[in-house]
Amino acid sequence: MSTIPTIKLNDGNAVPAIAFGTGSKLFGQDCASSVQLAIDCGFTHLDGAQVYGNEAFLGEGIKRSGKARSELFIVTKLQPGTKPREVRASLVESLRKLGLDFVDLFLIHSPLMKPEDGTLQELWKAMEAVHAEGLAKSIGVSNFMIDDLKAVLSVAKVVPSVNQMELHPYTWKDAGLAVEYGLANGGITPASYGGLSSIFRAAGGPVDQVVTPMVERLSKEYGKSVTPAHVLFKWILQKGGIVVTTSSKEERLKEYLETFQAPDLTAEDIRAIDQAGTEKSERFYWGNPDKFRK
Numbered sequence: 001m002s003t004i005p006t007i008k009l010n011d012g013n014a015v016p017a018i019a020f021g022t023g024s025k026l027f028g029q030d031c032a033s034s035v036q037l038a039i040d041c042g043f044t045h046l047d048g049a050q051v052y053g054n055e056a057f058l059g060e061g062i063k064r065s066g067k068a069r070s071e072l073f074i075v076t077k078l079q080p081g082t083k084p085r086e087v088r089a090s091l092v093e094s095l096r097k098l099g100l101d102f103v104d105l106f107l108i109h110s111p112l113m114k115p116e117d118g119t120l121q122e123l124w125k126a127m128e129a130v131h132a133e134g135l136a137k138s139i140g141v142s143n144f145m146i147d148d149l150k151a152v153l154s155v156a157k158v159v160p161s162v163n164q165m166e167l168h169p170y171t172w173k174d175a176g177l178a179v180e181y182g183l184a185n186g187g188i189t190p191a192s193y194g195g196l197s198s199i200f201r202a203a204g205g206p207v208d209q210v211v212t213p214m215v216e217r218l219s220k221e222y223g224k225s226v227t228p229a230h231v232l233f234k235w236i237l238q239k240g241g242i243v244v245t246t247s248s249k250e251e252r253l254k255e256y257l258e259t260f261q262a263p264d265l266t267a268e269d270i271r272a273i274d275q276a277g278t279e280k281s282e283r284f285y286w287g288n289p290d291k292f293r294k
């Protein structure tokens with residue numbers, strides 16, 4: 001159960017390298033039994049958000065699991081459009097729903113829907129205030145591109161610890177620039193959602209064509225089954241990223257957690273996946289970010 005490695009954040013806190021998410025398929029759903037199942041399978045990092053509308057069910061799943069609070073890493077994200085002066089109250093309401101005294105990580109969900117009467121800088125100061133109060137042990141951002149990171153870093157006393165992004169080979173050409181900028185400017189750890197997109201949201205594309213022979217080669221070398229999910233998660237993990245994924249199926253949750261026993265990719269494998277990703281840039285969440293920018 002304790003085979004999940006942790007990644008040290010720039011504030012010194014440790015985050016389990018893979019998370020079970022309660023958005024996407026579970027958006028707006030009663031996710032309590034799914035959360036309980038994920039924890040029973042060995043997940044300790046749970047990714048929620050105010051906008052998913054299911055924080056109370058996430059809290060219920062945590063409670064039912066019987067797992068000690070100290071063994072769990074719980075994330076929530078600020079509802080897009082929240083005004084800076086409402087940040088504290090919104091987090092307190094999340095904590096009430098979750099049944100917790102603090103979250104391990106609180107993220108600005110998106111820079112694309114700025115509050116009418118505020119800026120990203122003011123929003124970040126409000127995030128720093130809840131961090132100072134201990135309501136969030138770490139604070140970070142999500143879906144931030146380089147300009148958004150620059151805006152926050154221009155005022156930050158606490159550098160964001162994480163930038164959670166749609167990160168897979170088909171977004172790497174652009175998202176990879178923000179990853180590299182974040183790592184070079186304060187050690188902002190990237191977290192990837194949508195990491196399995198090439199398998200089923202864009203099946204049959206150039207990434208499949210390089211991942212399939214890698215899966216065969218690695219399975220032979222390892223003597224056990226290595227799956228496309230293992231390869232795609234390794235691709236993220238070996239770039240220093242956190243994996244945020246989900247599944248409704250126990251076998252798949254177990255498969256995801258076996259990533260840490262599977263063999264690492266070579267530098268050449270990683271380059272081949274990067275290259276295949278550039279042949280077909282595609283995003284599956286948040287549409288074209290330029291459409292949302294004011």
Ligand SMILES: NC(=O)c1ccc[n+]([C@@H]2O[C@H](COP(=O)([O-])OP(=O)(O)OC[C@H]3O[C@@H](n4cnc5c(N)ncnc54)[C@H](OP(=O)(O)O)[C@@H]3O)[C@@H](O)[C@H]2O)c1
Pocket residue numbers: 020021022023024025026047048109142143164165192193194195196197199200229244245246247248249252285
């Ligand atoms: N910050 C943000 O703006 C943002 C945006 C989106 C998501 N997220 C977070 O990231 C989490 C994960 O996002 P995601 O769902 O996009 O992650 P993902 O890892 O790309 O996809 C997970 C999905 O992959 C499916 N899957 C896995 N292997 C498959 C296969 N071989 N064939 C077909 N389907 C397969 C699973 O379906 P089954 O259920 O059938 O196993 C599961 O629903 C969300 O729950 C949320 O917490 C954050």
